[in-house]
Amino acid sequence: MTTATLQPRDAKLYKPEVPPDWCPGCGDYGVLTVLQRAVGELGILNENLMVVSGIGCSSNLPGFFKSYGMHSLHGRSLPVATGCKMANHEMTVIACGGDGDGYGIGQGHFIHSMRRNVNMTYIVMDNEIYGLTTGQTSPTSEPGMKTKSTPFGNPEGQLNPMALALAAGCGFVARGFSGDINHLKSLYTQAIQYPGFALIDVFSPCVTFNKQNTFGWFKERVYKLEDKGHDPSNWTAAMERAKEWGAQIPIGVLYKNPNPRPSIDAEDPALQGAGLATIKKLGLTSEQRKKLIAEYL
Amino acid sequence: MTTATLQPRDAKLYKPEVPPDWCPGCGDYGVLTVLQRAVGELGILNENLMVVSGIGCSSNLPGFFKSYGMHSLHGRSLPVATGCKMANHEMTVIACGGDGDGYGIGQGHFIHSMRRNVNMTYIVMDNEIYGLTTGQTSPTSEPGMKTKSTPFGNPEGQLNPMALALAAGCGFVARGFSGDINHLKSLYTQAIQYPGFALIDVFSPCVTFNKQNTFGWFKERVYKLEDKGHDPSNWTAAMERAKEWGAQIPIGVLYKNPNPRPSIDAEDPALQGAGLATIKKLGLTSEQRKKLIAEYL
């Protein structure tokens, strides 16, 4: 384990030679570029970063990001990332994926991860659609939206990830927009530095399958919480903002717990020293064995 | 399908000959007894009731309830019950189970079922512990609580099912206490009559494994929302109440949407006539086939 520099580094250092293969204009390009800038700004070395995704267009991100990475299973980025953090809590762990991945099939892990409060950042590229499977309704699709799986309109209610995150006790709840790069970067750096589970839902339009929630659609609607004097330490105010959807949709930090409860990895007795993965002498000592055996005698 | 009487019926009609085998004093006895009274009061015929549970002490309930029932898989009562309702929307479907079942392993279905809004009632016997597996921490266990899986204290945050239900768009959110039978009955009847997904979280103490959240503990803390002039049509007020935990814990209807959105089964084009399960002539008509084939020519 090498120690992180605190010197800002060039975003290019996080670009592998193979370029992303998302559709031209896909919102995920912005999400990726800003992430490269943000970790550079924080000076985190490539080898100290573990980026974990599920499956989806958005979940292809680790392949376009120069660090250690896992492109895991659909819906499972959070438990995989939690395993990574427990195994080596000295690394910076970033989980990412799509709205289907995180809020659909991954919903159970989503709620429990926030409750568990592992120190990691979770970026959801929320395009209100299933992109990779060519356009079916997602949990964040708007009611009535026509998709390949709902040709007569989506009959289900729309999931509100911000409200759920607040209700689940998440200490850092933010929303960004891939169309506003600089604003998004500051959300990333705050999230990574927050000592606990941090969620950033990013509006990242699918230009191919979601003809409803387009860049233009979001541009017309999003406003910055900072501009409205929102107090991110106020949970109730955050919940009120979380409910806004329609003509006005807030982006920015909805909630940041001013007194973060310690993250679970920070408190785990086994994670007080070096990362478990770096321990070289494995197995019980003779004393440990003798003590354990004594319990059975 | 026989039609439901509207005549109140005796609760005894819902008691099978085999008595429940929960531990003496278990909170689940109260939950069961009241349910028998409530369906009797509503005059629902046994054969028109489908009671679906998962796995857990609490999930044994259908075996002690005289109606059609499914004692399904751990965490899966909601999708199973949804399938039942779609197959025969004329029946009254009640899902039930424990806190581990519904809020732990079943968390994903929990959130999505509320979003989906199937017309059914969901009763969670919340004892803040895994009873059947002899006492491990559950999502609703209090932080610091010592259990067999957390002998040094539960390190995780406590899940707040009421807040989550509100955030997930549930139209009927209530909490009861197995130690207050009459109050609980009225929650049941309201929930069953509510035209959409209705959640009742019931404090149902595990007298064997949870030595912390006992009957006495709850008795000291619970207060009735009705007594405090709570307005169940006010979502924001409901959310404030939902956050209360400690010296004062509310029971009663936290939230009842005054303008319920139509349940998904009520709107599904396929569910406008008799229950699908009662249709006797199966298969496509010749005209239907010809029309479909024409698409391929």
Place this chain on the structure above:
Amino acid sequence: MANEIIVGIGGAAGDGGASTGDNLAQTSARQGLHVYVYTSYQSLIRGGHSWIRLRISDTKVTNIGDQVSAMIALNQDSMDRHLQEMKAGAICIYNGDKVKPGKAPEGVQLCPLPVFELAGKDALPIMQNTVALGALVGLLGYDFQALSSVFEHTFKKKPQVVEANVTAAKAGFDFAVKTYKKHGTVLKKTDAKLAMVHGNNILAMGAANAGCKVYCAYPMSPATGILHWMASHGKDLGICVRQVEDEIGVANMAIGAGQMGVRSMCATSGGGFALMTEAIGMAGIMETPVVMINVMRGGPSTGLPTKQEQGDLNQAIGASQGDFPRIIIAPTSIADCYTVMEESFNLAEKYQCPVLVLSDLLMSEGHCTLEASFLDREFKIDRGELILEDDGDKNYYRYKDTPSGISPRVIPGVPNHLYVSATDEHDEDGVTISDVYTDPITRKKMVDKRARKMEGVVKDYTPLKLEGDASSNTVVVTYGSTWGAASEAVERLNKEGVKVAHLSFKYLVPFQEKEAIALLKGKKVIVVEMNKAGQFARHLRAEAGITADANVRKYDGEPFEPKHIVEGIKEVLKGKNLVEVQSLEPGWRTPHPPGPGVLSTGSTH
């Protein structure tokens, strides 16, 4: 002898290759020609390369065939990849204004089209496809009318579009016929109109025709087409269709519906199926009829989501813990997908158990012609021992221990027959015995009862039958979709004088053990299948004690072509006992940036 031409259409996603292929298929089908289509596509939403292969024949075709003899290159990349695959007699059509031909192999006719000139300078870029298609049908000797009628049908409501297309196509048609030699193969057309269908649509329509009333799914390639069909047709057909939050929800919902007495179904691919396995055990012990389709794709794990494999047999056999009755069926062709739906729902209800259907990408996303009369058939509906109304029986036991093991099933809602079905072991009345101290006697009785149900199943199957040279001592054995390429390979070998028979399995569990032994014992058995480990060969050995003498396997993502199997069998006959064949066409190898630290990741899963 059949006359046939295999056409390859190459282009990038978004180039319109797919609709060009559809139009060609339709044009052919409207002249009574048989078509089989398989598309190798890059799982990118835009860009990338895709190669649509249409095998067109004047007799029935069962597979994708192997030698492309006409191609349309919609872009330079396609030209560069595929020209070298052509053999003498082939024609290669392309936009001469944009695409540079490579050096054509001996005897391959290069047919550049002056698209600018033919379509006019203002034409949309997509018109190059229409010009090329016109040229192709001209060189194939089609009536132009056949093509123009497709445009008329497709764009019924847009006469201008029809006109633009017809004009461009006609220009290509006339130019080509005037300028180039026609393709040497002449296809015999008829007046019959054939239906052009995808396997997924046939599975969906088959389910509808079998009375399926509840369909649940979570999108997953290559099964998503079933959901799309159901979603767009459910409203008209009275089928309740739900997209659920995950495959666990899907399976449990389908079972809940099945338990209530409707015919219910769900479909997914391998990874989603893994998530369904726990619920399959529930259907097993509750004795709930349900049909679950697993459309196999390249594994393991996310693997190759847009590629072909038959690698999920072990998973289907091992789905869920413990022993319980299940039926596993793998349709052998797109047409068989229809029949299998009829059979699956009947078996599921008759034997009150989950029926697992193993389709695969080749069939499900494959596209072929079928006779309309084959589809327009009323299915036999056998619901088994089902009680829909109160029959006055006051002693109803849901899990009655009967001689057949089948206990008459009452659908919830019927008075006086209340029961609770549990996933715990239970007695005849459904009362769980997991709570009693121990009851080895009831336990054994109930396990035996359930197991006994499976004894009758094989009698309901279509008996096994040797194809090819049935008298031969060498038998090629396949399962599921490999039937198509293998049956043709065997036919070719037979024609060459190589004596081989072919035995194709469709019913996997319970297995036609006795028949298999009768047909295979003492013969030289060559198992041909599309996976690395030889899952079917293992199954054959496990179920019938027959050890394959040799195996021909493919697991490179591309489906078997008859030639692979012919070669494989020849190698076997020369003495090899394991031949791992592979697709080696030059176009089928895409170099991509290598080197340390150079990462890229995948997409359509």
Place this chain on the structure above:
Amino acid sequence: MANEIIVGIGGAAGDGGASTGDNLAQTSARQGLHVYVYTSYQSLIRGGHSWIRLRISDTKVTNIGDQVSAMIALNQDSMDRHLQEMKAGAICIYNGDKVKPGKAPEGVQLCPLPVFELAGKDALPIMQNTVALGALVGLLGYDFQALSSVFEHTFKKKPQVVEANVTAAKAGFDFAVKTYKKHGTVLKKTDAKLAMVHGNNILAMGAANAGCKVYCAYPMSPATGILHWMASHGKDLGICVRQVEDEIGVANMAIGAGQMGVRSMCATSGGGFALMTEAIGMAGIMETPVVMINVMRGGPSTGLPTKQEQGDLNQAIGASQGDFPRIIIAPTSIADCYTVMEESFNLAEKYQCPVLVLSDLLMSEGHCTLEASFLDREFKIDRGELILEDDGDKNYYRYKDTPSGISPRVIPGVPNHLYVSATDEHDEDGVTISDVYTDPITRKKMVDKRARKMEGVVKDYTPLKLEGDASSNTVVVTYGSTWGAASEAVERLNKEGVKVAHLSFKYLVPFQEKEAIALLKGKKVIVVEMNKAGQFARHLRAEAGITADANVRKYDGEPFEPKHIVEGIKEVLKGKNLVEVQSLEPGWRTPHPPGPGVLSTGSTH
């Protein structure tokens, strides 16, 4: 000849039978006696019936044995159920003030105890157990000191409790010795002190001794004991222990940890394992070492959560879609659970794949004596080709195509060796190939590379060895925990002059095919296993082409006793080819209210 006594202790849950059993076991183990304990319990938290069987012997015991020859009935129910199971020479101890004896079978000594008188009127009800235990050890000819030292040890911090127990026990001891005839069997005690362990604790401690650093689980019987052990010891041992929200989370977390380079493990039972299967495929294609335990119980589905079965072999073999390397091991005894942990972690890291361990309820919740020296052993740690620090290699490819198929693994955190592992098929550098048009060549190479890894595994196994009369032409074949009862059955048969050998399998995948063929070909093979379908017999046929000549199976929830196997084999030798044996003791049949509409449902799952 071994001297042994099987003691049964019957009572309701909450009657304190379990601690009485523990005390007896401990008392015996402290005198160098060997003990094997199995408890049949009703899965109720309170009430119900439980029957603890302790087999006590002066030589090693491998199984629960079959004839109870001493019992303590803690309540009337126990007396009513079990008295008739006793044979001549047995003793039956009970509280004469409360329990009425039935008619004792010929030669069974009834030993009522005047508990009121002996323990005093004010004694806690639980003291009846202590009195009875005192009486029992008296009649077994134990030194009283051995028992009192156990009380002293157990209640170290509560001298009053020690005194109360010692007094009560002594009263029982003296009364019994004075009043009744001692048990006819005399056990030879020694000075050795044996450790009394549960299989689950041994699996957990084994993992710790093998260097496991991350353990995740979701509670599920009969695997929960591993979680409890880990939770209480992790803090001291530096193991990170997480109870996760479900088994999907568990498996994915364990794999995430394994990928980072720690030795990680998880455990569950069949239904939870079903939920883990998708992730197992991920570990397969990512080549992540991870150890996953499935403690089998009575299936299918929720089934019989507190009963024994070996029914999850198919599930382990079929876990997840497609082909990928996996190793499956079934320990054959509680002691072997320890060794298997050493082997599993080494194999997982050496071959970079998931190792699936099939334990079962009999071993995991079973309880037996082991030598302390056996446990106090440093494990060999072989981490395989693992790179923990930057080695200057600038051309590192995570999935390098090596001759062995094993690609050196770098743990994340090491500079200059960055890689992304994907569940999509990928090339040597980890770059996914699912996004390219098609790449059959790379695809085949990578599948072959992964498959090749498995070629070496068998060499790392302990070779197979015939037990019993190795020269015999009849071989009894078992897998996993059935070894215990079968080895004794074979020994008994050999003593009776029946020539049979025994071959026990522990390594299931990859299979010791060649060795199995060498040892079994041409012999009469009798497979003995604990399930209905004959999953292991099927596996043997599938992997080695050996068809069992006969099968002895049990699937009634209660474990094999040697007598069942002896009987079964005798039936086979008389000509049967399938013998389904069953536990028929009168106490093992609990009638419960039958009749229509009479429902009841189960509970400990």
